[in-house]
Amino acid sequence: MVSIKTKEAASAWIGLLATVIVAGILFILGAKGVPIRWIVAAVVLFCTFSIVTFVALFIIRKYVAYKLKPIYSIVLSRDVHTKEIFSELKDKKVENIGEELTAWADTNDKEIARLKEAERFRKQYLGNVAHELKTPIFNVQGYISTLLDGGLEDELINRKYLERAEKSIDRLINIVNDLDTISKLESSMNKLDFEKFDIVALAKEIAEQTEMEADKKQIRISVKGAENLPSPFWVVADKHYVGQVFVNLIVNSIRYGKEDGTTRIRFRDMLDKILVEVEDNGLGIGKEDLPRVFERFYRTDKGRSREQGGTGLGLAIVKHIVEAHGERITVRSELGVGSTFSFTLKKANLQNTK
Numbered sequence: 292m293v294s295i296k297t298k299e300a301a302s303a304w305i306g307l308l309a310t311v312i313v314a315g316i317l318f319i320l321g322a323k324g325v326p327i328r329w330i331v332a333a334v335v336l337f338c339t340f341s342i343v344t345f346v347a348l349f350i351i352r353k354y355v356a357y358k359l360k361p362i363y364s365i366v367l368s369r370d371v372h373t374k375e376i377f378s379e380l381k382d383k384k385v386e387n388i389g390e391e392l393t394a395w396a397d398t399n400d401k402e403i404a405r406l407k408e409a410e411r412f413r414k415q416y417l418g419n420v421a422h423e424l425k426t427p428i429f430n431v432q433g434y435i436s437t438l439l440d441g442g443l444e445d446e447l448i449n450r451k452y453l454e455r456a457e458k459s460i461d462r463l464i465n466i467v468n469d470l471d472t473i474s475k476l477e478s479s480m481n482k483l484d485f486e487k488f489d490i491v492a493l494a495k496e497i498a499e500q501t502e503m504e505a506d507k508k509q510i511r512i513s514v515k516g517a518e519n520l521p522s523p524f525w526v527v528a529d530k531h532y533v534g535q536v537f538v539n540l541i542v543n544s545i546r547y548g549k550e551d552g553t554t555r556i557r558f559r560d561m562l563d564k565i566l567v568e569v570e571d572n573g574l575g576i577g578k579e580d581l582p583r584v585f586e587r588f589y590r591t592d593k594g595r596s597r598e599q600g601g602t603g604l605g606l607a608i609v610k611h612i613v614e615a616h617g618e619r620i621t622v623r624s625e626l627g628v629g630s631t632f633s634f635t636l637k638k639a640n641l642q643n644t645k
């Protein structure tokens with residue numbers, strides 16, 4: 292069997308078949324005595340071959356275009372006109388369409404895998420949110436029920452239970468605020484508001500705000516910028532969000548810091564970037580936990596985190612903010628020695644700062 296791979300070959304075969312039939316008819320007529328000049332016969336055969344091949348090619352193209360229309364419409368996600376495919380078929384081999392479809396199916400497979408992963412993440416995230424909210428809500432419910440069932444008149448527990456209920460409500464507020472920040476960061480509506488500012492001054496401001504918290508554990512916070520002013524550490528970033536990065540990192544360094552410890556904030560000039568490091572000499576993070584600390588709700592010590600008012604979302608927010616600036620954050624840590632969180636920001640052009 293002859294294998295016909297292209298529409299041109301198929302049409303040529305049809306043309307050839309028609310020519311053979313016409314040649315046969317001419318031969319029979321000649322045999323019956325009809326006078327046929329060989330030059331006329333040759334012209335007739337040539338015309339038969341050309342016309343039939345051309346018409347066959349036209350019909351095949353039309354048929355293929357008609358059959359491919361629904362497939363192309365799906366692949367290109369739009370209503371494709373038969374004429375469009377017809378004209379493409381003029382210079383495109385039909386076998387190329389197979390390759391195109393395979394590539395399209397590959398892309399689709401990848402997209403489906405990505406969507407499945409996103410769906411898995413969404414379900415897990417929703418489960419985590421529900422779980423995190425459940426504990427403080429049930430606590431508040433428990434305290435209020437006890438108070439209503441007579442506890443209110445009991446001087447020994449009424450104040451204690453109200454204070455505990457308040458603590459649970461504070462926890463709820465913290466979680467909701469962090470969730471709100473994450474969803475704001477995720478929605479494209481929330482664009483970053485870039486401005487030039489002195490990152491050392493901002494770090495000092497935030498360090499002062501957290502001083503009271505640090506004093507409880509006698510933790511010293513030092514911000515090491517340049518001695519002389521203006522500071523060379525000016526960046527272009529969203530000041531509000533970068534402030535939040537400092538709050539979260541400094542609060543963590545206190546939360547997971549040791550009594551009498553130190554938190555150091557340092558800056559390094561790296562050509563077009565400023566590297567910021569927040570270093571503590573606290574509890575540190577184990578090797579197995581280190582790659583996961585930026586995940587939502589991941590904690591190395593759940594009890595400690597909750598007890599200290601942690602939501603498990605702080606570092607996820609930090610990472611989100613840094614990455615929204617197109618930068619990176621990394622962590623180095625050793626159990627019992629301490630942790631260093633480092634992130635970069637785009638350096639500002641000081642010439643136009645003032």
Ligand code: ADP
Pocket residue numbers: 539543544546547548571573574575576584589590591592596597600601602603604605606607630
């Ligand atoms: P949390 O609200 O629990 O502090 P984070 O997202 O801020 O949540 O941090 C995630 C986990 O990473 C914390 O629960 C803690 O186990 C660990 N961690 C974060 N910062 C530090 C640090 N400076 N030192 C030691 N462990 C830390």
